[in-house]
Amino acid sequence: MQLAGGFAAASLAAAPIYRRAFAQGATPEATPEASPVIGGGADPQMQEVLDALVAFGAPPLSNVSPFAGRNLPSFRDAVQSVLAERGETIIEPVGGIEHILIPSLDGETELVARIYHPEGAGSDLLPVMVYFHGGGFVIANLNTYDASCRALANATGTIVASIAYRLAPENPFPTAVDDAYAATQFFMGGAGVVGGDPERVIVAGESAGGNLATVVCLRARDEGGMMPLHQVLVYPVTTFAPEGESLESIQEYANAIPLGAADLEWFGMHYLADPSDATNPYASPLLATDLSGIPPVTMIQAEIDPLQSQGTAYADALEAAGVTVSRTLYEGVTHEFFGMTTVVDKAAEAVAQVASEVNAALGS
Template sequence: MSGKKKRLATDASGLLDPQAQAIVDAHSSLGPQPFEILEPGQARKQPGPDDAVKKVMEEKGLEGPEPVGSVTDLKIPDAAGGEQTLRVYTPAEPGKGPLPIIMWIHGGGWVLFDIDTYDASCRGLTNKTGAIVVSPDYRRAPEAVFPASHDDVLAAWRWTAANAAQMGGDPSRMAIGGESVGGNMAPATCLQLAEAGEPLPAAQVCVYPLTTPEQFGESMEDAADGRPLNRALLSWMAMHAFEGVPEAAQDPRIDLLNWPRETLALMPPTLVITDERDVLRSQGQQFAANLEAAGVPTTLSHYEGVMHEFFGASAVLDKAEAAQQEAAAHLTAALRTAG
């Protein structure tokens, strides 16, 4: 046995566009250990996808982050009697009057990453939409297992709606979205609001969402060794997120693919974004098909040649810029007619 630590190799599939390949190569060059062989505390210290993008930016002489009007961290209640951070972004060129509000929910499998990891997505969306973007730093597993993250996001949504005016926002024009498990918690939040008889977001965006705990579809095979998310890491995340909560796998907030038609029909207009080298590709596409079959105005947009976590890389990845523009257009159209 050598004393060398195992390092995460790059994606050698040959399926990624050159710009996307440069990002996964940069991530590998930072020397991260595979998350799935570590304890959560160790895994959180490894370089993340945002670090890979920053490395490519440095190599290209690009400065970041993208300027916005302001970034403010507020302390708001979580769902357990404690506090969570709500990061509030305002656009560089805000319009007149109260602005629409978009809640953007970060990913990381309910275990890894935080609002810092997804900062670039929020900056891009606030400038592209002219809306206020808020992002909750919800509790994570294993310190707080399911449904803690979902409960905190719902609490953050309700707090934002109740306090929109104090941040210059319009509570009648709100939308929601997120990446990875954030793309799970957006529709799960819509479901809980509908069940409580509360106003729903005007629209939602689900970027490479997790929509079932099952190892679902052909992408579990053809992208099993993808970067930065692979099949083994997905299982590791579930193990920690649902520890001691075996019933979580059947909970409608996790298994969106098992929703009956009448539940699906509750959803607002939805954009689902998927990508080629992603174990979650098939389940995201199936969720979009289910929504469409239930009569929900639904757009499925698929990006070839890119990988999970590509959305926030717009500084160095043209397809990320296109995806952000698409998300912004979907949200802006709905928010324009809301209220």
């Protein structure tokens, strides 16, 4: 389902994401590069992963089709390469994994949810974390972010439900939003099917998944749906029309890996079939006129990340709207660091921080 082909590639001329910024002269090529790999500043553990990723010799994501992009080496492959060099194979054990099907919002299809049960769980109903993976709404899948879900399940003691929402360009905006909302409402009404407590449901996501996690809360508020107790937003995409403060890190880290400015443009081109959707608050929550009435937020940010500034701008906007936000910027790491707990110490620190704040929010 995730690797379906047969899409019609959109025209680059129609790409809305970051086009405004580049028109002002802040092109990736014009941005000074402090390092040939990421823009400088990575700590040694992070750099080891980046070197492994570069060693694959893959073409830039922005130079290939979405189907080809889904088959390029990922940060997960780089982590496995680092472990292999050490003669190690580390997969964090969990209490159990199962898969269930969830009806889509329109009832025309079913979505796969991979359910991670934490180690040592008893027979009591557990909180549920509805988790949305990253990948720019175009690439990646449940396997790509498996390590994050395992770590989160064990650290938080929650049942993590990782959702295989449909990808663009085969299913452009707002399909991913619809799928994420359907999954969230499903678990808030029926978490018991996986041994979960429907009264204790939170949402979480990385990158594009962070966008979906906060957007489902806005939509629940707007439509009178059931509201999660907490949001965990890990370097979230918050706008497809950045300017001012939200643009700064895009310029500073235009040439970063595993995510650079050209990649962001490529994702936006394929996710938003209609360029005018770039200002829709369900695509760009930073542009919402009202952010009040949604749950408290734990935000994790990476220093070497073009999304850093828009995450900061969103946190500022949430606080201005009266939403409680806890935010932490981890220095010396890049986009996608969160799932690298087996090789990057700061990833383990970030997961532990999320666990502490989630448990406080859940009263655990």
